[in-house]
Amino acid sequence: MTDHATGHAAELARFSVNQMTVKQLSLPELTDACARLGVPGVGLWREPVQSYGVAEAARLVRDAGLRVTSLCRGGFLTATDPAERRKALDDNRAAVDEAATLGTGTLVLVSGGLPAGSRDLRGARERIADALAELGPYAREHGVRLAIEPLHPMYAADRCVVSTLGQALELAERFPAEQVGVAVDTYHLWWDDRVPELVARAGAATGAEGPVPGGRIAVFQVADWITPLPAGVLLGRGQLGDGAVDLRGFRALVDAAGYAGPVEVELFNEALWARDGAEVLAETAERYVRHVLD
Structure with missing residues (x-):
């Protein structure tokens, strides 16, 4: 192996690409592109994995020499209707099973918004806590940790009533750190x-058994905040270095907190999706080295 190749592998040692960043690539295309570029990790989403087949996807990723850094998503735990609540809990148990099959220890939770007609944020968050009490032990038994992801406050009404890292920690800290952690995502938290x-x-x-590597930080995700935001705000995750976020500063914070795990780039961006996926992946890896590393 050349010194250049060795250096490239070292630079990308913690790099992971979330599947949504290059969603135009099929799962086989994604794993092939990662293997060719030397990308060691992928964050996967349930829908495309289910379409491909969970066991088949696990085998494909493993055979490509990749690790699954997270599975997205579980959650949506704020329903008040008993039948809807049972359905959500069953779906989250299935998500835990899928994460375990894929070999990842992290299931990202998007907690859910307010039920129709409700304005009770506190009550919605308490229902999340009730669900975590049921799901946490199940996840731990399967070698999976639930990662509460706080989303930007603009999503509180319809997608996620957990809007700050403080709120996420207040929920997570009711439970053992091995069961429930948090996701730190620059796109959602950079303003706080x-x-x-x-x-x-x-x-x-x-x-319960002593220090947990990284404490409650289960996954660290990076994306930039670009302006003006597109009409679909969800699709406003900018390519690294194109926006307002101090990405390197964020990485230094999580490193100082003891997190040494993967740095997962998760971008929802139609302009990127319209391009060649392998080209976007290579660009993202280059931007990661330039804007996230020292």
């Missing part, structure tokens, strides 16, 4: 001036 203290708090968590 409490993030440094909260990341440090997340990293300091210990489990």
Whole structure:
């Protein structure tokens, strides 16, 4: 192996590409492109994995020499209707099973928005806690940790009533760190001036059997915030370096908190999806080295 190749592999040692960043690639195309570029990790989404076949997807990723850094998504745990609630819990148990089959220890949870007609944010968050009490032990038994992802406050009404890292930690800290952690995503958290203290708090968590690597930080995801935002705000995740987020500063924060796991790039961006997927992957890896590493 050449010195250049060795250096490239070292630069990308923690790099992971979320499947949605290059969703134009089929799962076989994605694993092939990652293997050719030297990308070691992928974050997967349930829908395309289910379409391909969970066991088949696990085999495909494993044979390509990749690791699955997270599975997205579980959650949507705020329903008040008993039948809807049972359905959500069953779906989350299935998501845990899928994560275990794929060999990832992290299931990302998008907690859910307000039920129709409700304005009770506190009550919605309490229902999330009730669900975590049921799901946490099940996940732990299967070698999976639930990662509560706080989403930007603009999503609170319809997608996620957990809007800050502080709120995510207040939920997670009711449960053992081995069962419930948090997702730190730059796109959703970059605006909050409490993030440094909260990341440090997340990293300091210990489990029932002693220190947990990275504390409650189960996954670290990066994307940039670009303006003007597109009409579909969900699709406003900019390519690394194109926006307002101090990506390198965020990475330094999670590193200082003891997190040494993968750095997963998750971009929802129609302009990127319209391009050649392998080209976007190569560009994303280059941007990661330039804007996230030292």
